[in-house]
Amino acid sequence: MNRIGTFLVGALLLLVFASSTLFVVDQRQFAVLYALGEIKDVISEPGLKWKAPAPFQNVVYLDRRIQTLDSPDPRPIFTAEKKSLVMDWLIKWRITEPRQFIRNNGVDIRNAELRLSPIVQAALNEEVTRRTVSAVLATDRERVMQGVLARLADDAKNFGIEIIDVRIRRVDFSAQITDAVYRRMESERKRVANELRSTGAAEGEKIRADADRQREIIVAEAYRDAQKIKGDGDAKASALYSEAFGRDPQFAQFYRSLDAYRMSFRNKSDVMVLDPSSDFFKTMRGGATAR
Template identity: 60%
Template sequence: MNRIGFIASTILVVLVLLSSTLFVVDQRQFGVVYALGQIKQVIKEPGLNFKLPPPFQNVSYLDKRLLMLSSLETEPMLTAEKQRVVIDWYVRWRISDASEYIRNVGIDENAGAVQLNRVVRNAFQENINKRTVRDLISVRREALMADVQREVLAVVKGAKPWGVDIVDVRITRVDYVEAITESVYRRMEAERKRVANELRSTGFAEGEKIRADADRQREVTVANAYRDAQKIKGEGDAQAAAAYSESFGKDPQFAQFYRSLDAYKQSFNKKSDVLVLDPSSDFFRAMQSSGSNTTPAAAPRR
């Protein structure tokens, strides 16, 4: 009975020892085998692996996926104008060399996140000190994020490389400390008004130019039309004068009579017109002659 118990205990111990020598590495992880603080092996491929049982060898796992670190603190930062702003940011990063990461950072992702947060924040503070508030809210913000990413890479790839890659650094929010918010709004409003006034001035100048061009074209058109009208009128007057001259040459007495009638017509242009004339004047002669040539009607027979 004691022999059976001994065998069972031995088998159980062997199974426990055997299970402690086996470990599985997931496809999303690095497997790091180390002994007495020294890294013995880094396993990058997924699958079943062997090691010595503890305490001779131990295994740690590191996430090889793309990780995201968001800003942990929201302390104000000073701009080049000595204005206080608060920004939120995030960093996308991944562990590329597990050996360097464990040697220079730590044995888990949290250790890297804490140190990376400090480095990124210092880089943002240094670069924001060189820029204005307008730089933070305009397209020039892209240059700021590129400079921060470059400085962070210089740290993590420096004399003691972290074994990580910095994929991206982005700003998600920019807020102003309440004390300067109103002044920033006023400045933005003034800028928008300035742009609006410039656009209005440009539009007014363009409108004046269009109106001047239209007036010039109108004057040219009217002048051309007047010239053509005068030309046609002159030709008509010449033809009329020729016709009058020909007709009046055949009958001078009729011509004189016609001119007198035309003068009467021009003189009595309105019903209210009144002329005081000497009956013996030349102007009244046509009426006298027409009256003297009129034969009185015969008296009716009874």
């Protein structure tokens, strides 16, 4: 029993010793080996590694993957026209020199990002202040990003890192300028709308006037054609009457007298005062013979 207990204690001590001397390096990490507080080695090859037990040696790991730093608090930047822009940016970076990184920032990546943010903002300011608003928004946007990337190269070496990419995600006017721009856009749209309304009203009046003119022309032409047709009809009727009455003048005289009587005595209330011996009553007196 004592032998088994001794064996178990020995195995346990061996396991503790092995766990304090062996460590695993992941392919996504740098392993920084410290010996009595000083950097002894930086291991980048993944696998199982050996070290002296603590406190003689210990290991600190650094993430070697690409990191993303976003703009913490976008601040106004003045362009060459003295107009204020608010820019939202990000950078992609990674650790390339672990020793240099630890000397300048320690082992916490957040320390590096806190120091790197104002440097990026300053580089962006220098690039933007040399350009106009239209250039920043349209033509020179890519040049601005490349210029910031070039300005950060030396600072990145001091940090022990590499800046892989710089991106401007959003560019806006400051609140005061945005309100002024919106007001100007609104007034411009109103001016254009009023011009369109005026043009439309003028075109409407022109169309109505043209329609009225065409209506008058059409009515006049229709009246002219109607009078012409009526005149032709009256002429033909007169010719027919003349031809018919010419064949028998006495009957024509009798027919016309009857027509005159019918028109004269149409209403019972009509009163006529005439001499019975006048020619108007000649037919009634038998002065004409009807056939």
